[in-house]
Amino acid sequence: MKIEGRIFHFVAGFCFIMTVVYGVCTGLWATDGIEPVGLVALLLTGGLCLIAGTYLSFVARRVTKRPEDNDDAEVSDGAGELGFFSPGSYWPVTLAFAAAMGGLAMALWYTWTIVLAAVLLLISVGGFVFEYYLRPNKE
Template sequence: MKVEARIFDLVMGFSFLMAVVYGFWTWGAAPHGLEPVGTVALALTGGLALISGTYFRFVARRIEVRPEDNSDAEVSDGAGELGFFSPGSYWPVGLAAAAATAGVALAFWHVWLLVIAVVLLLVAVGGLVFEYHTGPNHD
């Protein structure tokens, strides 16, 4: 996770630096002074990268060192099971369709379709999350 934290730190530093450069550049070039939209967008991009990098840094402290974080690691150190991935789930297809419907609803600003898409998104996310949930064991 340290690698990911460094990547987001670089994005954060670049975004904040470009926000300052962009602010000074537009201050001198624009007839009405500072152009606020680009400056704020770059500053918010840096803030989002700061939040993500901080999260990865905190997670890196709590988990054991991964092969990606070890400079002396071999390729074989990363071998083994990485997690459980459902091979025959149809929920991701439904989730993609619901997200596409929400995107179309936002693009054409059909509020009725947006409400339907949000409900479909919630159902699809719930189905995906609880697909293998069997409930408490009452033996």
Template sequence: MKIEARIFEAIAAFFLIMMIVYAVATGFYRTGVEWAGVMGLTFSACLALLAGTYFRFVARRVEIRPEDYDDAEVEDGAGELGFFSPHSWWPIMVAIGASLFAIGFATGNLWFAIGCAVLIVASATGLVMEYYVGPEKH
């Protein structure tokens, strides 16, 4: 997780540097600083820093992975990665609900968007609870 933290922290540093360059460039070549771009780059830096901080925080709690070693080989990461449901329809339902919500929100159909939000919550609940209820229950 330290690698991911470094990547996002480097992205945050890049956005901060570009924000300063952008503010100086727009202030120099225009009548004033173009604040929409400055704020966009600032918020992008904050989001990247948020992700980097999360990965740095999680890196202290998990065991060291092969990706964290500088001299690791590909076969060091071999083994089981986790359980992935091969037949679940719930992710498709979440994607359909999210895309329909985006369409409803973008077109201003408030009731349609609210209905799609309910569909998203219901399908996400179904995805989470899939192996705790029904015939697949262990």
């Protein structure tokens, strides 16, 4: 995870440098002065990358070394179980549909569709999260 943290820190530094360059260039060559939207967008992008990189750097200190972090690792070092992935779940499809419907509804600003998409999104997230939840056995 150290590598991922470094990549995010590099991108954050690049975004901050480009923020300064963008501000100077638009201040010198634009007729209306410094363009604020692009400046803020670059600044916030750099900030978000810095947050992600800092998180990954802190987590990298606490977890054991992964095969990806070892320079002398073999392909077989990463073999084994990676986790549980649902083989036949339809909830990701419903979640994607609800999110797309919500985005389209907000773009067109149909209030009734926004409400419908929000309800569908909540149902889809609930179904996705609790798909394999089993109630405890009653004694």
